[in-house]
Amino acid sequence: MLSFKLKILFFASILTLCLAFALPLNAAEPDAQKLLEAVDDNLWSNTKRIDGRLMIDNGRKERVLTWEHWMEGVDKAYTRYKSPAREKGTKMLKIEDKLWMYTPRTDRKLLIAGHLLRQSMMGSDLSYEDMMEDKKLSAAYKATFVKKEDLQKMECCVLLLVAHDKTTTYQTRKLWVNMEKEIVLKQELYAKGGKLLKQVEYFDYRELGERLFPRKMIFRDLLKENTKTTYMFDDIEFDVDIPKKYFSQSILKR
Amino acid sequence: MIFSIAWKNFSRQGIRAALNVTVTALAMIAVVFNISLYNGFQAQTTRNMIRTDVAGGHYRAPGFDILSPTEWEDFTLKIPTALKDLPPSDKAEVLVQQGQLFPNRRLYPVQMRGIDINQTLLDLPLEGLKSYSGKVNDIIPAVLGIKMAQKAHLKKGDTAVLKWRDQYGVVDARDMLVVDVVTMVNSRVDEGVLWLRLDHLRDMTGRPGEISWVAVKDFQGPVAAMEFQTVEELIADILNLIENDRKYAKIFWIILIFLAGIGVFNTQILNVFKRQKEIGTLMALGMTAAQIVGLFTLEGSMAALLSVVVALILGTALFAWFQSVGLDISHLSESTIPVHENILLDIHSSEVAATLVIIVCVMVLVSWLPVRKITRLDPTLALRGRAIT
Numbered sequence: 001m002l003s004f005k006l007k008i009l010f011f012a013s014i015l016t017l018c019l020a021f022a023l024p025l026n027a028a029e030p031d032a033q034k035l036l037e038a039v040d041d042n043l044w045s046n047t048k049r050i051d052g053r054l055m056i057d058n059g060r061k062e063r064v065l066t067w068e069h070w071m072e073g074v075d076k077a078y079t080r081y082k083s084p085a086r087e088k089g090t091k092m093l094k095i096e097d098k099l100w101m102y103t104p105r106t107d108r109k110l111l112i113a114g115h116l117l118r119q120s121m122m123g124s125d126l127s128y129e130d131m132m133e134d135k136k137l138s139a140a141y142k143a144t145f146v147k148k149e150d151l152q153k154m155e156c157c158v159l160l161l162v163a164h165d166k167t168t169t170y171q172t173r174k175l176w177v178n179m180e181k182e183i184v185l186k187q188e189l190y191a192k193g194g195k196l197l198k199q200v201e202y203f204d205y206r207e208l209g210e211r212l213f214p215r216k217m218i219f220r221d222l223l224k225e226n227t228k229t230t231y232m233f234d235d236i237e238f239d240v241d242i243p244k245k246y247f248s249q250s251i252l253k254r
Numbered sequence: 255m256i257f258s259i260a261w262k263n264f265s266r267q268g269i270r271a272a273l274n275v276t277v278t279a280l281a282m283i284a285v286v287f288n289i290s291l292y293n294g295f296q297a298q299t300t301r302n303m304i305r306t307d308v309a310g311g312h313y314r315a316p317g318f319d320i321l322s323p324t325e326w327e328d329f330t331l332k333i334p335t336a337l338k339d340l341p342p343s344d345k346a347e348v349l350v351q352q353g354q355l356f357p358n359r360r361l362y363p364v365q366m367r368g369i370d371i372n373q374t375l376l377d378l379p380l381e382g383l384k385s386y387s388g389k390v391n392d393i394i395p396a397v398l399g400i401k402m403a404q405k406a407h408l409k410k411g412d413t414a415v416l417k418w419r420d421q422y423g424v425v426d427a428r429d430m431l432v433v434d435v436v437t438m439v440n441s442r443v444d445e446g447v448l449w450l451r452l453d454h455l456r457d458m459t460g461r462p463g464e465i466s467w468v469a470v471k472d473f474q475g476p477v478a479a480m481e482f483q484t485v486e487e488l489i490a491d492i493l494n495l496i497e498n499d500r501k502y503a504k505i506f507w508i509i510l511i512f513l514a515g516i517g518v519f520n521t522q523i524l525n526v527f528k529r530q531k532e533i534g535t536l537m538a539l540g541m542t543a544a545q546i547v548g549l550f551t552l553e554g555s556m557a558a559l560l561s562v563v564v565a566l567i568l569g570t571a572l573f574a575w576f577q578s579v580g581l582d583i584s585h586l587s588e589s590t591i592p593v594h595e596n597i598l599l600d601i602h603s604s605e606v607a608a609t610l611v612i613i614v615c616v617m618v619l620v621s622w623l624p625v626r627k628i629t630r631l632d633p634t635l636a637l638r639g640r641a642i643t
Binding site for chain 1 (some may be wrong): 324325327354357358359360361392415417419420422423424425426427428
């Protein structure tokens with residue numbers, strides 16, 4: 001009888017010890033999904049206007065394109081390229097899952113749909129599909145906490161994102177998120193079989209009103225050698241009024 | 255009588271006659287050679303296409319176009335029972351999908367072509383894939399043609415990342431192992447093509463039981479939801495290409511015949527001019543103008559008749575030698591012409607006969623045209639050699 005009581009006491013002690021150690025650990029582990037939502041909220045807004053540069057480095061030569069971008073929600077986006085001379089006047093209009101491209105040289109608009117969306121965008125490491133990404137990560141993926149890691153001298157949570165839907169282009173992603181600022185510092189995109197395909201890094205976050213937004217974003221196709229595509233966001237405005245004509249096909253002309 | 259006079263007159267022309275015979279014979283040989291070379295090219299192309307790709311025709315998903323790679327994944331379907339039950343010697347199931355290969359971390363777009371590994375209908379050197387199980391593992395075994403391997407800088411035993419999309423458009427990638435580099439007689443199934451096991455490709459893309467086409471030995475009648483494409487339809491582009499080339503070759507034939515004809519024509523004009531007194535004498539002796547025209551025409555035609563004999567002797571020797579070496583077309587290796595080996599002549603007796611007949615007829619015509627004026631000659635002036643000045 002005594003030995004039975006001792007056994008219970010022993011197990012109770014073990015349980016108490018475990019709980020004592022486990023609780024602080026659990027407390028440190030963030031709610032991955034909520035963190036992801038916070039990251040989305042920081043990046044996405046109702047409307048935004050960006051003035052920026054796109055640097056496409058194919059390993060041998062770097063091209064720099066300057067552009068202006070207007071965005072409304074996740075469905076509508078309009079981009080106008082300002083330089084170099086070869087690309088000047090090129091326009092892209094995205095409405096829901098359709099993308100039109102207008103080039104002044106041909107004076108024609110081209111619907112980029114279906115399989116064409118998988119082609120490289122202007123020779124960059126992004127496909128049109130990557131560029132058109134129109135779902136918030138928190139809506140498309142289920143996030144789980146993996147570990148903590150230091151990146152860019154900041155403590156980050158590594159989140160593993162698994163797609164809800166079997167039609168999502170990248171079935172898994174990994175995100176390095178700074179919990180304190182709720183910003184993403186790095187993202188890795190994986191093939192269905194687990195091979196790492198692309199990497200996106202975010203640099204130089206700055207405060208814009210209540211948001212933190214990166215000044216620089218670098219895309220790398222890791223299957224290619226020495227290529228990278230850099231987005232520089234030189235001037236950003238959130239929640240701006242955008243003329244309706246910007247999201248109409250009538251804008252796709254000289 | 256007229257024939258023997260014509261032969262004597264012809265042989266007296268000496269070097270001029272020999273030249274006419276030689277040029278006409280060479281024109282005959284060149285035209286027959288050219289026609290037979292095109293025949294050989296077409297025959298070898300067709301044979302290679304049938305052996306390695308086309309077989310007796312394809313049952314395809316309606317709308318499938320090999321020249322529209324971005325649409326390949328939209329035109330696949332489950333293999334119908336009528337075709338599935340055919341023995342491996344009578345059908346070859348094929349699934350074609352778009353992929354991206356990254357040899358040495360450089361992008362190389364490829365056609366992933368999965369073929370039923372047990373088929374014996376098509377003659378493809380894919381033994382290297384047979385030792386692998388039907389379930390695809392972390393490394394995808396593939397066979398490459400020599401050209402493809404050269405362009406992608408890959409050799410047997412090398413690996414490279416292969417990226418593709420599954421049936422839902424999801425990106426997938428794995429390492430691909432080159433298990434063999436083989437010689438393909440048809441460059442269309444070599445360059446840009448990555449040969450995989452059909453079961454592997456189906457597994458990779460999530461398309462169990464699906465095909466892009468089924469190559470069959472013989473037409474099996476209409477099959478629901480599929481369209482049949484005949485050999486002629488499948489190689490129509492090559493046949494059209496050769497046909498167009500033949501059209502341009504006809505210009506070359508005409509020039510050759512024209513050159514040979516000019517020689518005979520010139521000789522005939524000279525004959526009439528130089529032999530006016532002979533013509534006058536023949537007229538005085540009682541020959542009619544028509545008979546004299548016939549005599550001169552026969553003389554001129556002797557070159558054509560003799561050139562047939564010379565062409566047959568020279569041509570037989572030349573063609574026999576050529577058939578032992580063939581025409582090296584390695585300079586076309588960059589094109590998609592489905593011939594790898596040297597081209598041999600495909601000589602059709604009917605075409606040879608037709609060529610000879612046409613050239614002989616042309617020679618008879620050019621022998622007759624200049625001597626027509628004899629009918630208008632005044633015998634007395636001709637006797638004095640002043641009928642034509």
